Amino acid sequence: MNSDHCFQIQSTCLVVDLDRKIFRVSASWIITFATYYLLSPALSIAQDHRAKFEYVVHGGLHFSPTDESLTLDLFVPKTDASIPCIIVIQGGGFLGQNGQRFRPVAQYIAENGMAAALTSYRGRPNYTYIETIADAKAAVRYVRTESKRYGINAMQIGAMGRSAGGTLASLLAVTADSPEFQVVEEAPPTSDRIQAAVAFAGVFDFVARFTDTRQLALQPNHVLKKQTNGEWLDEPFATNAKGWKLASAINHLDSSDAPMLLVHCKDDATVPWLQSQAMHDRMQEKGVVGEVRYFEIGGHGFKDVNEAGNELMIEFFRDIFSKQH
Numbered sequence: 149m150n151s152d153h154c155f156q157i158q159s160t161c162l163v164v165d166l167d168r169k170i171f172r173v174s175a176s177w178i179i180t181f182a183t184y185y186l187l188s189p190a191l192s193i194a195q196d197h198r199a200k201f202e203y204v205v206h207g208g209l210h211f212s213p214t215d216e217s218l219t220l221d222l223f224v225p226k227t228d229a230s231i232p233c234i235i236v237i238q239g240g241g242f243l244g245q246n247g248q249r250f251r252p253v254a255q256y257i258a259e260n261g262m263a264a265a266l267t268s269y270r271g272r273p274n275y276t277y278i279e280t281i282a283d284a285k286a287a288v289r290y291v292r293t294e295s296k297r298y299g300i301n302a303m304q305i306g307a308m309g310r311s312a313g314g315t316l317a318s319l320l321a322v323t324a325d326s327p328e329f330q331v332v333e334e335a336p337p338t339s340d341r342i343q344a345a346v347a348f349a350g351v352f353d354f355v356a357r358f359t360d361t362r363q364l365a366l367q368p369n370h371v372l373k374k375q376t377n378g379e380w381l382d383e384p385f386a387t388n389a390k391g392w393k394l395a396s397a398i399n400h401l402d403s404s405d406a407p408m409l410l411v412h413c414k415d416d417a418t419v420p421w422l423q424s425q426a427m428h429d430r431m432q433e434k435g436v437v438g439e440v441r442y443f444e445i446g447g448h449g450f451k452d453v454n455e456a457g458n459e460l461m462i463e464f465f466r467d468i469f470s471k472q473h
Contacts (some may be wrong), residue, residue, distance in 0.1 A: 201225035203258035206298070207318025211267070211290035212283060220247070220267040220287055223258035224298050232304035232469045233263035233291050235320070235342070237284060239311030239349075242380035244271040253308070253458065260462050261321055263293050263300050270317070277395040281323070282331040284316045285340035293338050304469045306344040306406075308461055311419065311448065314410075315397070315417040318427070321345035321408050322400035344468040346409045346461045349419050349448055351377075352427035353398040355387055357420070366420040373418075398427050403435035409464040410438065411457050413446035439464070 184261055203225045225231060234257050238250040247251050247266045254264035269283035288305055295302040307317040323329055357363055358374050367373060381391035389462035393399055395400040408431065412424040421442060428440035446453040 159430075165429055199449045200259040201227065201261050203255075209290070209294075212286045213271065214282070214286075217266050218270070218283060218286075220253065220265050220290070221251075222291075222298060223254045223264040223266065224300075225258050225261050226263065227299070229261055230299055230301045231261060232306060232343075232465065233265055233295070233298075233300045234465065235284065235287050235291065235305065235307040235317070236264050236266045237307060237309030237313035237316045238266075238347045239309060239313040240271075241274075241376055242271050242277075242280065242312045244275065244350065245269055245313075250310075250313070256458055257308075257462070262462075263291075263298065264464065271312075272376070272380045275452040277380055277391060278329060278382075279331060280380070281316065281319055281395070284320055285329060288320060288340045288342055288393070293339075300421070303343065304472060305342050306465050306468075307342050308346040309347075309350070310348035310450070311350065315346035315352065315395075317345045318350050318352055318397040318408060318410075319395070319400075321400075321406040323402075324406075326400075328394065342406050344407050344409075344465055345354045346411065346464055347424075348411045348450065349413065349416055349425065350397075350410070350427075350458060351419055352423050353396045353428045354381065354392045355389075355396065356398075356426060357423065358385060359387060360422065363420040363422050366417065366422070368417055398430050401430055401434040401436055405431075407437035407468050408439075409460065410440040411443075411460060412440070413448070413450060413453065415445050416448045418448035428446045437468075 203223050206222040206224065208219045209222055210216055211220050236247065236250050236254045236257065238245045238247045246268045251266060254266040257264035265287055267284070267287040270279045291300060291305055292302045307320045309317040320342050323337055351357060354377055358370060364370050374385050381395055383391050384394065385388050410424040410428055412421040414421045424440050428438060431438045443453045450457050
């Protein structure tokens with residue numbers, strides 16, 4: 149640990165100054181984190197600083213039962229162990245994505261000993277939230293179906309994403325095997341349930357984004373965002389509109405959902421950090437395991453704090469998967 153970094157323990161949280169990029173960590177999470185890293189023989193602190201894993205990339209894998217143009221790239225560490233796999237979901241205003249901008253994230257995950265499935269998906273203007281979410285679920289099912297071939301633990305699949313990708317990662321966590329998001333006539337036999345999710349700067353409540361005056365004040369471009377969100381949600385904004393409510397992860401939470409880590413920068417002028425706060429508050433009400441982390445600066449793109457955010461992601465996935473058998 150860098151001795152230049154300042155740590156101050158308070159009664160309920162740890163304030164961490166990483167080169168003046170400040171964020172807060174709950175005391176309960178600190179205890180869990182410390183216990184895990186000090187006591188786990190598989191992932192000790194010494195091992196965490198070992199040489200990076202080498203990995204193999206299996207590119208251009210067709211995973212969708214409905215669109216042959218959709219592919220994912222699977223990054224698999226060279227190890228004999230059965231390893232978790234993280235679905236990596238790129239953001240981009242709910243436009244269709246090929247995922248390649250998040251290739252460095254997939255590489256980082258693989259270097260840290262977990263497989264990463266860098267996925268593509270359909271989106272606006274030609275497709276709506278139904279197809280986008282269905283594509284993310286299809287990626288999960290593909291990884292689970294092919295898990296033995298690639299040495300993946302089929303019961304340790306996670307998802308991560310930023311912005312629109314964070315929204316999709318959270319929806320995977322809260323809509324496991326839901327028939328509302330199937331685009332094929334018969335439900336596939338393989339489950340799309342994930343076991344953990346990390347969402348950076350996600351939208352979790354599309355209605356509150358445009359009705360909460362505090363959130364509106366943090367979004368200078370909220371008029372444009374309402375229009376583009378409406379295009380993806382397939383209808384103009386209304387507080388009772390089906391798509392606006394159905395695509396909001398906050399409305400699906402229950403105690404059976406996968407654990408989630410939410411990460412947000414408080415100077416985000418695109419998606420208000422209050423989205424993560426409200427989501428975490430509701431998670432606590434519903435008994436969903438999860439944490440929320442804030443950076444004081446970094447904006448929507450996590451400028452200068454991206455590495456710290458990725459480290460939080462890896463730590464969270466390791467912690468959750470170490471407790472799952």
